[in-house]
Amino acid sequence: MPALNVDLQINDIYIPHLENTARTQIFYGGAGSGKSVFLAQRAVIDVLQGGRNYLICRAAGKYSRKSTWAECLNVIEGAELGHLFKVRIVEQVIECQNGYQLLFSGLDDTQKLKSMRPAKGAISDIWVEEATETGRQDIKELYKRQRGGDPAIPKRLTMSFNPITQTHWIYDEYFKGVGWAEEQTAHREAGISILKTWYIHNRFLTPEDVADLEGERDPYYHQVYTLGNWGVLGNVIFRNWRVRDLAPLRAQFTNRRNGLDFGFSSDPAALVVSHYDRKRKIIYIFDELYEYGLTNDLLAGLVKEKIGSDYVVCDSSEPKSIAELNAHGVRADGAVKGKDSVLHGIQWLQQHTLIIDKACIHTRNELTQFKWKEDKHGKAMRLPLDKNNHLIDALRYAYEADMEAYWLAM
Ligand SMILES: Nc1ncnc2c1ncn2[C@@H]1O[C@H](COP(=O)(O)OP(=O)(O)OP(=O)(O)O)[C@@H](O)[C@H]1O
Ligand SMILES: [Mg+2]
Numbered sequence: 406m407p408a409l410n411v412d413l414q415i416n417d418i419y420i421p422h423l424e425n426t427a428r429t430q431i432f433y434g435g436a437g438s439g440k441s442v443f444l445a446q447r448a449v450i451d452v453l454q455g456g457r458n459y460l461i462c463r464a465a466g467k468y469s470r471k472s473t474w475a476e477c478l479n480v481i482e483g484a485e486l487g488h489l490f491k492v493r494i495v496e497q498v499i500e501c502q503n504g505y506q507l508l509f510s511g512l513d514d515t516q517k518l519k520s521m522r523p524a525k526g527a528i529s530d531i532w533v534e535e536a537t538e539t540g541r542q543d544i545k546e547l548y549k550r551q552r553g554g555d556p557a558i559p560k561r562l563t564m565s566f567n568p569i570t571q572t573h574w575i576y577d578e579y580f581k582g583v584g585w586a587e588e589q590t591a592h593r594e595a596g597i598s599i600l601k602t603w604y605i606h607n608r609f610l611t612p613e614d615v616a617d618l619e620g621e622r623d624p625y626y627h628q629v630y631t632l633g634n635w636g637v638l639g640n641v642i643f644r645n646w647r648v649r650d651l652a653p654l655r656a657q658f659t660n661r662r663n664g665l666d667f668g669f670s671s672d673p674a675a676l677v678v679s680h681y682d683r684k685r686k687i688i689y690i691f692d693e694l695y696e697y698g699l700t701n702d703l704l705a706g707l708v709k710e711k712i713g714s715d716y717v718v719c720d721s722s723e724p725k726s727i728a729e730l731n732a733h734g735v736r737a738d739g740a741v742k743g744k745d746s747v748l749h750g751i752q753w754l755q756q757h758t759l760i761i762d763k764a765c766i767h768t769r770n771e772l773t774q775f776k777w778k779e780d781k782h783g784k785a786m787r788l789p790l791d792k793n794n795h796l797i798d799a800l801r802y803a804y805e806a807d808m809e810a811y812w813l814a815m
Contacts (some may be wrong), residue, residue, distance in 0.1 A: 413450065413484050418606045419443040423450065426559040427598035431579060433566050434633030435603030436618060437610055440565045444532055445476040451530065452505040453489065456558055458523035459507045459530045460550070464538035465764045466511020469497070471696070473534045474509050500524065512543045513764050518550075527554030529561065536564035538766045541574045568635040569773060576635060587634065603633035623790055624783065625776065640777040640785040642751060646759035648769060651691040658691055663717040664803030665708065665737065666795045667726050673697045674704050675795035677768065677803055678711050686757045688804070693796060695767040701726050705733030718802040740802040741809075750801035751789060753808045768796045 415423075416439045422430075432440045451457040461473045477499060481490055491500045497509035504525045510518050512533075521528075531547050533539060544562070551560045564575070579585075583592050583599065592599040604610055604618045621627045629636040651658075658680030666675045678692035692711050699707070704726075708717060714736060719727050721739030730737040740746075761768050774793055777785035801808075 664799035
């Protein structure tokens, strides 16, 4: 193929992977190691060169737009290549002037996924971002999706993620499959290639980013997000939950409980929408919002879309935000948060079964990782680690009145 004269700043460790043709490719590791940016760069270069079309997906489509979509546009704009691409926001397609395309979809949008065809040629590449959000079956379907096409162009299915827990099916399937040793950082053959990276491999991180990562004190988070090692989760707080497709049950979810935790730049705004089956002690979480950078008027619009005229119980430390939501027609109220409300809330939730809709990716992530603080011997203290718990806080607010009634009756 003709060499392209494109000035992209690529981290050294990834450069050989521009030419990697292994059928299955895994890029995993610590936070901020440059995985997503590199894969976006590779996608843009490949369509520019022609011959390859990409399907770029995440488990839940609603999160694609903020991540891979924005990432690819950044690469195009950063390299001043905008004039070579047409961007179609509604269809979520970025098309190069040579006709090759980047197609974006959520794996939850099965209709769209089935009907997606590139303008010319076949889908040679699939990139699944945050692949730990997917199930084994989702990925199997994607391999099938790539049947056919030009045999001269090797097909690739690429996954990127942080290694959140060694009990994950991806570890079983691919890492055990190649006899992966934890000290290993790369594996390469025709069938599968694995590359582990962490912050030292990304020369574009700021000193503050590096200090944040190096300063992570919780051993689990340090292993996974600083060093990129497969996580071993002990001292997890919630094990009383499971995932289901709740879409078919939605109409029956009339006993609503909604909770909202505010956030803006460093924390997301986090909304939990749920149904309470008090008799059977089951909480169905069937919708969530998890978004950074929302002003209160935008937040109000999104919350109303999800809960309509229902109540939502919010973090009371932001009375101004609550007042603004009210002014925008959201029936929002502050949580009371009495003494020991965090621990009591956790205990109360532990006595229930939580059933989470499969598209509520962030709720699933938080529940997977929410853990007790540990002393220096690794022993759990009676204090949850205050990290990655925005939706869990929202859930506590949502059920505050139910909890109070329960503890009063004790
Ligand atoms: N090639 C690059 N050129 C410019 N900036 C980059 C490049 N690669 C990474 N960065 C910067 O580093 C940040 C982290 O990179 P990236 O998001 O790709 O990491 P990641 O490995 O996907 O992290 P995570 O595991 O948290 O998703 C980016 O937001 C960007 O600011
Ligand atoms: Mg990333």
